Amino acid sequence: MTETAPRPTLEAVAARAGVSRATASRVVNGGDGVREPLVERVRRAVEELGYVPNQAARSLVTRRHDAIAVVVAEPETRVFADPFFALQLRGISKELTAHDNQLVLLLTEGRDDHARVGRYLAGGHVDGALVFSLHLDDPLPELIQRAGVPTVFGGRPGWSDGTSGVVYVDSDNRGGAREAVRHLVGLGRTRVAHITGALDQTSAVDRLDGFRDVLADAGPRLVVEGDFTPAGGERAMRELLDRCPDVDAVFAANDLTAAGALRVLRERGRRVPDDVAVIGFDDMLPVAEQTDPPLTTVRQDIEEMGRLMARLLLRGSASAGVVLPTTLVRRASA
Template identity: 55%
Template sequence: MTRSRPGRANLESVAAAAGVSRATVSRVVNGWASVAPELRERVERAIAELGYVPNQAARSLVTQRADAVALVVAEPDPRVFGDPYFSGIVRGVSTELLSAGVQVVLLMAQSDEELSGIERYLRTAPLDGVLLVSEHSSNDPIPAAMIEAGMPLVIGGRPMQPGLDVPSVDNDNVGGARVATEHLVARGCRRVGTVAGPIDMAAGVDRLEGVRLALGGDLPADRVEHGAFTQASGEEATRRLLDRVPDLDGLFVASDLMALGALRALRLAGRRVPDDVAVVGFDDIPLASATEPPLTTARQQTVLQGRTMARMLLARARPDLRLREAPEVPDVTPDRVVLPVELVVRDSA
C-alpha cells in the first residue's frame, strides 16, 4: 500500500485503500459500533497508512460531540503561569481529558471586557462543556450564560452566586483555615492576625471564616488585612498589619505565595519566625518546604481537584466515554464535592 502525501488523504481514498464503502469509513471514524471487526481493522489500517486526519468540524456535526472542553481562568496571565495552584489544576484537568481523547482549550480573562468576550465565544463554540476556576464575584456572566445555552459546566471552588445550581469541586477552605489557626492558638499564640484573600473570591471568604471559627468569633478588625493571593500583596498586607498590631505573635496567611511575602516583611521588621511570630500558610506549594524557616501550611490537593472537575464534567457531558479506573478520585455523582485539607507542620509554626 502506497502512502499518500501528508494532508491529501480523504474518506474516498481511505475507502479505496480498504476496499470498503465511504459510508463504512465514516462509521468507523465516528465511532459507530455497527461495523464488523474485520472491516474496522481494514479501515483503521488504511487510515494509519494514508495518514488520514478526520475533519473535526464535519465529525462534530455527525456525532454531536466536539471532543473539546474549555478551561476558563478569570485571572491575568502572570497569575495563571506564576501561581502553582493553577498549574496543578491544569495538570489534573489535562490528565483526565487527554486520557479520554478530549482536548483542553485554555481561556484566560484579564478584565470584565475579556470575560464578556469569552462568554460570547462559549455560547457558540464547538465544545462538550466548560470548566471555570477562579470565579471572582457573583456578577460573573459565564455560569448563567452556560445554563441558558444548555452547556454543561463545572466550577472549581464554591460557586459565588447564591442559589446557583451548578456542579462544583472545592477544597475544604473553611476547615483548612480553621485547623491552621487552631494550631497557632495551641502553640500559645494570643494575638493572632490574618492576611486574608480577596473578598470577591469564595476561597478568600471561606478561609477568613475558618479563622473566625477557630478564634470563637474573636477576630478584631484591626487584625485582618487582605491580599490578592500574590507574594507582593502578602508582603504589603503584613507590613500594614504590623503597623497596627506591633505585638502580633501569630499569623495565618491565606495562601503560600502571600506567606512568602509575609516572611519577608517580618524579616525586614526584625521579627523572628517562629520565636516572635508564628506563621501558617495555605496551599503547600513546592516552595513551602524551602522557605526560611520551612513553612507550616494547610495542604490542598489541586491536581486531584482538577482531575475531579474533569471527570465530573465528562460524566455529565459525555456519558458515552469509558473513563479509566481512578480509585483515588472521589465519586463525581454528587453535584458538590469538597476535598479534604490537611495541616503540614514545619518550622514556621
C-alpha cells in the same frame, strides 16, 4: 498557513479495504457489529494510508466536538502568573486527554472579552466549559450559564449559595483554615492573628470563616485584611504588629501573603517560629519551600482539582459542589 498535503478520506480507506464507507466508518468508531476479517482489512487500510478522521466533518453531523473550553477570567497578572493555575490546567489536560478531548483555552481580561467568550460558548463550538472566576462580582459566570453550555466551576462561585445546581470543585478552604488555626492554638499560642486574602473571593471568605470557627472570640484587632499578595502581606503584618505587638502567631490567607509577613517579622526582629509562628495556605512550592524559615502551610491538591473538574464535566454529572480535603504540611515556621 499553507495547506497540508491532501489527506486520505474515509472513502479512500473503504475502497482500499474493499468495503463500503459505512463499514469503514464503523470500524474507525470502534468496530462494533463488523465481522473480524473486515475489521482487520479496514484497520490495515487505515494504517497504510495514514488515515485520520476529519474532525470537522464528524462534528458537523454528530454535533459533538470532543473539545471543552477552559475559561480563565483573570484581570490580574498575579493569579495568572502563579503556579496554581498551571497545575490545575495540567490536571485538566490529563483527564481530557484520557478521554480524547481537546482543550480550548480562553483567557479573558476586560468586558469585551467577556462578550467574546459568551459568544464563543453560545456558538456551540465546544461540548462544555471549565470556568475559573475568582471574583464575587464577575459577570462572566452568569453570562456563561446563560450560554447553555454544561459548565463546571473552579472554586465556589460567589453567587452560588451551594445548592443552586451550580457544579463546582473547590478545596476545603474553611476546614483547612480551621486545621491551621487549631495547630497554632495547639502550639500554645494565645494571640493568633489572621491576615485575610482579597475578600471579594470566596476562598478568602471561607478561610476567614474557618479562622473564626476556631477563634470566635478573636478581636477585630487580630484580623487584618490582605489581598493574597506579598506586598499586601507586608502591609498587613506591619499593621498587625502596630496594633497588637504581642501577637504570637499568624495564619496568612496564602503562601505569598505569609512570605510578605515573614519579611516584615524579620525586619522587626521577631524570630519565627519562636516569637511568632506563621502558617500559610496553598503549599505553593516555589514559595513555601523558599521562605526563611520554610513555611508551614495548608496544602490543597490542585492538580486533582483540575482532574476532577474535567471528570465531572465529561460525565455530565449533575452533582452540585465537590469539596476536596486539605492537609497541613509542617515545615519550620510553625
